[in-house]
Amino acid sequence: MPRRRLRPLLFCAPFIALFLAMYVAPIGYAAVSSLYTVHRSGLGLTAPTKVFDPLGNYARALEDGAFLSSLGRVALFGVVQVPVMLGAALVLALLIDSKSARGKGFFRLSSFLPYAIPGVSAALVWSFMYSAQSSPVNRLLHPFGVSIPFFDSDLVLWSVANIVTWSWAGYNMIIIYAALQSIPAEVLEAARMDGASALRVAWSVKIPFVRGALVLTTVFSIIGSAQLYNEPTVLLPVSGGSVSSTFTPIMSAQSAVAAGNYPYAAAQSVLLALLVGGVSFVFFRLTGREERA
């Protein structure tokens, strides 16, 4: 019955066609164009020419100080921000789940609300929180003689981290909270009968139970860190120079596009994708091994 067998493919056809055009083709395009290097005449008066040079852009990227430091910056960001955010999300979920909590609905909603704010709008609002002229945070701290220089070049990465944490902690909390809700009541009852304290139950029963949710939120957060773009881009014009146009790898690739060097931007994107894929894979392997042990 060829008709019965073809029908499901027809159902999938609109998605597949667009998927090929908007996902698969760009990846292929990026991979192929990264193999060409752009040559300009000294004065830039004639049109640049493209030369097939499979490793040229990759070699250049690996020697490009700005690109490498953008990778390092985002790696540092991920190593600090992801555990802090997920730790906060886990603690929040456990607190809201605890017997001592009242007004659970309110606290769940208030932490989740920032997720409803588009990333760019959140960054705009926080840029006012940070700005030397308007910072309501520093106004609050003023009586104590404290003032936080949010745009200081040492601090600005963590000011960005705070915006990302504010936006996503509640989202991750909801995922972990949902996993907590699916712990069978008998398991918790048994732990309590054995005389375990609330903290002990949280540590030995609840946290191991939500491991899957934690692994998943970690992988999504790693991917999110790799594509860090919106928040630093919004802060760039108001940061007084501490956020550069190559602050993150995506920003670096975009500035290569702006400079007219598409193949170089493509090579940076491909390198970033390979790195993210590698890190996610290693993370899955590590957490998987622990599970078997």
Added chain:
Amino acid sequence: MSAITTKARPVRARRDGTATSRIAVMALLGLSACYFLFPLWWLLVSSTKPFGEQFSGSGLWFHGFGLFGNIARLSGQDGGIFWRWMLNSVLYCGIGALLGTAFSALAGYALAKYDFPGRGAIFGAVLAAVLVPKVLFTLPLYLMFSGVHLIDNPLAVLLPSVVSPFGVYLSRVFAAQTVPDEVLEAGRLDGAGELRIFRAIGVRMMLPALVTIFLFQFVEIWNNYLLPAMVLGDDRLQPVTVGLVGWNASHVAVPPPLVVIGSLVSVVPLLIAFLALQRFWRAGMTAGAVK
């Protein structure tokens, strides 16, 4: 699957929880609520202050009332372009999410309910695509669009927005859960065609799930900044997020208080949608995340 199990645990007895643990828990929760609500509260308070006083005072309490005057100024700036941006955002997100949900529903339903050659490959590609950073497609897409002269064309924002691997994944999960094979068989015995069965039975049973997918995609498109910022140079075509960032970067041309007020106005529709449709959100997130 745990949209249902969420409610399964019976309410535990209220008696336990000592006074100290209760105070500690509530103090920590109160602190976290302050952190999450502080910037939003500041945004609300500042937008209601008379124009120009947005950055004076502590920022934590109302002072005078100028909300309507502020909105009038917002509407007056650059010939009322702000409302054009809002309309653009609603159109991009509405159309993109609607088509995306329809395509996701069709594909997810087929993946869940039919056995056909290539099914495994399609689902594998969908899962892989969920895990690849979406931003990485944006730069090559920009290059491809400039190759076919689609820059400054709304299609350059709409076409990529319509593809939602996560939507396909969710509708496959939901279709497998909520649409029983027996009902489909009954429809076939009555002589209905497959498309008709999908429309009359599949879509109806999956409707709550489809609302979730629509919402997810709506917000995802609203959140996507890099793509429209790259492919739309003409500011009359931009969505509100791109427009506001442009205003913010041009401190001299546009007074910063307008950015504050614009931010509040641009966020209100999403906040309302969120509060109204909470239960759909939670069902969707947990179905996607907890296995």
